[in-house]
Every structure is written in structure tokens, then in C-alpha cells.
Amino acid sequence: MSKSEIGLLGLGTMGAALASNIADNGFDIAVFNRTTQVTRDFKAAAGALSNRITATETLADFVASLASPRAIILMVPAGDPVDSQIAALRPLLDDDDLIIDAGNANFHDTNRRASEAGDKPFLGIGVSGGEEGARFGPSIMGGGKKQSWDRVAHVLTAIAAKHDDTACATWMGEAGAGHFVKAVHNGIEYADMQMIAEVYGILRDGMGLDNAAIAKVFDRWNAGALSSYLIGISARVAEARDSDTGNPVLDIIVDAAGQKGTGRWTAIEAQHLGAPVPAIEAAVAARNLSAARDLRRIGEDMFGAAPRALDGALTIDQLEQALIAGKIICYAQGFQMISAASDQFGWDLPLPEIAKVWRAGCIIRSVMLDDMATALTDAPDKNLMFSSIFADALKANHEAMRQVVAQAAMHGLAVPALSSGLAYFDSMRTHRGTANMLQGQRDYFGRHGFERLDREGRGFHGPWAD
Numbered sequence: 001m002s003k004s005e006i007g008l009l010g011l012g013t014m015g016a017a018l019a020s021n022i023a024d025n026g027f028d029i030a031v032f033n034r035t036t037q038v039t040r041d042f043k044a045a046a047g048a049l050s051n052r053i054t055a056t057e058t059l060a061d062f063v064a065s066l067a068s069p070r071a072i073i074l075m076v077p078a079g080d081p082v083d084s085q086i087a088a089l090r091p092l093l094d095d096d097d098l099i100i101d102a103g104n105a106n107f108h109d110t111n112r113r114a115s116e117a118g119d120k121p122f123l124g125i126g127v128s129g130g131e132e133g134a135r136f137g138p139s140i141m142g143g144g145k146k147q148s149w150d151r152v153a154h155v156l157t158a159i160a161a162k163h164d165d166t167a168c169a170t171w172m173g174e175a176g177a178g179h180f181v182k183a184v185h186n187g188i189e190y191a192d193m194q195m196i197a198e199v200y201g202i203l204r205d206g207m208g209l210d211n212a213a214i215a216k217v218f219d220r221w222n223a224g225a226l227s228s229y230l231i232g233i234s235a236r237v238a239e240a241r242d243s244d245t246g247n248p249v250l251d252i253i254v255d256a257a258g259q260k261g262t263g264r265w266t267a268i269e270a271q272h273l274g275a276p277v278p279a280i281e282a283a284v285a286a287r288n289l290s291a292a293r294d295l296r297r298i299g300e301d302m303f304g305a306a307p308r309a310l311d312g313a314l315t316i317d318q319l320e321q322a323l324i325a326g327k328i329i330c331y332a333q334g335f336q337m338i339s340a341a342s343d344q345f346g347w348d349l350p351l352p353e354i355a356k357v358w359r360a361g362c363i364i365r366s367v368m369l370d371d372m373a374t375a376l377t378d379a380p381d382k383n384l385m386f387s388s389i390f391a392d393a394l395k396a397n398h399e400a401m402r403q404v405v406a407q408a409a410m411h412g413l414a415v416p417a418l419s420s421g422l423a424y425f426d427s428m429r430t431h432r433g434t435a436n437m438l439q440g441q442r443d444y445f446g447r448h449g450f451e452r453l454d455r456e457g458r459g460f461h462g463p464w465a466d
């Protein structure tokens with residue numbers, strides 16, 4: 001029997017979709033899953049693709065069915081399962097066989113695995129787009145040795161989403177670079193989703209729109225500057241009805257958000273890097289707050305329900321403008337964080353290419369990314385907010401964002417990510433800030449010293465030192 005060009009281990013939702021995508025693009029693929037029945041079911045359901053799929057039932061058969069040097073994609077849950085699978089595979093592999101971790105790994109783990117692999121080829125690739133993306137074209141962010149990437153680039157670019165004719169699959173740099181970029185993608189995803197949810201709250205509680213009307217608003221926005229996957233699916237979620245009861249699905253979904261951790265990793269890593277991403281941090285905190293439903297009920301009983309009708313204080317157009325400004329700010333924070341990591345970790349992360357790889361296939365795809373790629377090509381080190389195109393957009397929209405945040409505050413509608421985004425914008429346009437007070441306080445209680453505006457040097461102390 002002829003050997004398969006590539007192998008995939010782990011036929012969960014994402015693994016099965018990715019394996020089908022690979023077969024669909026004309027590559028022979030061998031698959032293996034710990035539970036054999038899953039492998040059999042996958043092959044049986046593959047239809048016309050099944051002649052490209054070799055279903056194997058032992059790890060040894062799986063490895064033996066692959067052409068050398070082998071390339072094996074791992075699609076198992078992030079964390080310990082990845083290490084266990086690598087440990088189980090290594091004794092069966094040759095030194096030049098390539099292992100590719102395509103799960104949502106923490107990039108620190110990918111760095112460690114790359115170093116443990118030594119000279120043995122290892123890639124960590126971030127794959128975005130959910131099940132549909134995995135099946136029909138994800139966005140792929142690769143990390144590891146460039147020569148390892150080059151070995152499988154033809155497969156990865158073939159299965160990736162295409163923007164015009166450009167494949168959304170790019171090598172980002174060594175070791176954990178791909179998973180790092182994927183983590184920031186998810187941080188932006190969290191912030192973008194949270195801002196949309198906040199605006200949904202204003203439409204629902206502040207303006208009294210029903211779900212069908214909210215879906216129409218999102219659909220209209222999706223035809224303009226906000227056009228993006230997340231706005232599109234928000235319209236679909238808002239209009240959907242429960243097949244059992246006929247009620248709007250949104251009205252029966254519990255208001256407590258789950259999270260697998262990637263957004264949290266972004267916030268934590270941003271703190272380590274000293275790279276401010278407050279809108280992303282606010283979004284992570286908002287998910288945590290959402291989970292505290294019992295406490296929130298106690299709070300509502302104690303203080304009274306907060307959301308109050310806006311009575312015409314805001315227009316739907318202002319909400320759209322606020323989201324436009326908010327979205328730019330989320331991405332600006334994410335790209336600044338990537339730039340900081342590139343410096344600190346000695347990567348040469350290609351900022352314009354990252355904007356390009358997010359243009360199709362991934363969850364944060366949006367019409368704005370084309371302009372972001374251009375802005376980052378022109379001035380990769382500049383905060384995206386200061387590029388001419390996005391500066392103009394912010395000038396046109398930040399007053400509406402301010403109105404939305406102010407009116408939301410006045411009416412008890414919580415908008416943590418929008419507020420935080422606005423505070424970031426205002427901080428970034430204020431040359432004379434307020435940290436002189438912090439420095440004075442630090443020096444007062446700890447003789448930490450400060451710099452002076454009127455003299456060169458550092459380590460000055462205030463009169464309290466005497």
C-alpha cells in the first residue's frame with residue numbers, strides 16, 4: 001500500500017475537520033485516534049474522501065503508514081496530552097520526522113517542546129477559524145525552524161483560507177512564535193467579542209430592542225466599516241430561535257461565559273512584557289465576572305437592577321461609531337504587544353504579515369485588516385492608532401465612543417471593554433499624564449527616586465527626604 005504524505009493524530013472536532021480538509025486538497029493522510037471507534041466512524045463518514053484517508057488503529061501502524069521523512073500533526077487538547085503524545089510517538093519515529101502541534105498550546109510550552117526536541121524537527125502552529133475554518137480554510141500561524149515549516153508549507157498553504165489568492169498561512173518565527181501570535185489573536189478575539197456584547201446590552205437594555213431588531217442592526221453594520229466575522233455571527237446568534245420552544249436562543253442562554261484560557265494567557269503575558277492591553281484584560285475580567293452569577297444576583301437584590309432605559313440619549317449610529325473606534329483600539333493593543341514580544345523574545349515577528357494572515361479564515365477576520373496590513377507595512381513600529389488611516393477613523397469616531405461610555409455609565413450599563421478602550425485612547429493622547437503623582441508617592445514612602453522635567457539625570461528626591 002502506498003504511504004501517506006502526512007499524518008494526523010486526534011480526531012476530535014478540530015482534528016477531524018482538519019484531516020478532511022487535507023484529504024479534500026488532494027493529500028493522502030493517515031489518521032489515528034486513541035479511541036479506535038472514533039477513527040472507524042471518521043473513515044466511514046468521509047464519503048468520497050475516504051480513498052485518501054488511511055485509518056490506523058495502533059500508533060505503530062499509524063507511523064508505519066507514513067512516507068519518510070514523516071510529518072505528523074497533533075490535534076489533541078493543549079497541555080499534558082501533547083507531551084504524552086510526543087513521548088509515545090518519539091520512540092517510533094526517526095530523527096528527521098516532524099511533529100506539528102496544531103492545538104491551542106501555551107507558547108511557553110511550545111518553546112519548551114521545541115527545545116526538548118533539540119535537532120529533531122518540531123513545529124507549533126496556531127490554527128484559527130473554529131470547526132468550519134479547520135474544514136474549509138483556517139488561518140495558520142506557524143512557529144519553529146524555518147526549514148521544518150518549508151517541508152509542510154505546501155500542505156498548510158493548500159488547506160488554509162485564501163484572501164484573494166494569498167494563502168492565510170505564514171511562518172512567524174522560531175519555537176513558540178506561531179502559538180504566541182495565536183494567543184494574541186485570541187486576546188483580540190476576547191476584546192472584540194466583549195465590545196460587541198456590551199453594545200448588544202445597550203441595544204437590549206438601554207434601547208429596548210428585541211432580538212430580531214438587534215440582528216438587523218448587526219446585519220446593517222456588517223455591510224459597513226465593521227464588516228467582520230464576529231459581527232456577522234452576532235446577527236445570526238441574535239436572530240436564531242430555539243428549535244424546541246421557538247423562543248429566541250439568546251434569551252435562553254445563561255449569561256456566564258466560558259473560556260479555555262488563551263485570552264487569559266494574553267493578558268498575563270502582556271503584564272510580563274509590560275505591554276499594555278487593557279481592553280483585552282477588561283474582556284478577560286468581564287468573562288470572569290460573568291461567571292459569578294450568584295454573587296451578581298445578591299448585588300442586584302442589594303443595590304437594585306442597574307440598567308436603565310436611555311430614553312433617546314444615544315443613537316444606533318453612535319453605537320456603530322463606538323464599535324469602530326473600539327475595534328481599532330483592540331487591534332492596536334494587540335499589535336503593540338506583538339511588537340514588544342518580538343523585541344523581548346528575539347523574534348522578528350512580521351507585523352504586516354500577521355495582519356494579512358488574519359484577513360481570512362480566522363475568528364477576528366475583518367475588512368479593517370487590509371488597511372492594518374498597509375499601515376503596519378508603512379510604519380511597523382508605530383501604534384496602529386497613529387497611522388494616518390486609523391488616526392482619521394479615530395478622529396471621526398472617538399467622540400461617539402465617549403458618548404456611549406458616558407451614557408452607559410449614567411444609566412448603569414456596564415461597558416468595561418469600551419470604557420477601558422476609551423481610557424487607553426485618552427491616555428495615549430495625553431503627553432502630560434498623572435504618573436508624576438505616583439512617582440512622588442513612591443519617593444515619599446520608599447525613596448525610590450524620580451526624574452525631573454527641569455534637569456538631566458535620575459534618582460532625585462523630594463523635600464520629604466530631609
Ligand code: 6PG
Pocket residue numbers: 104127128129130186189258259260261262263362363
Ligand atoms: C479560533 C478560536 C478557537 C477557540 C478558542 C477560544 O481562533 O478558532 O480562538 O481557538 O474558540 O478555544 O475559546 P475560549 O473562548 O474557550 O477561550
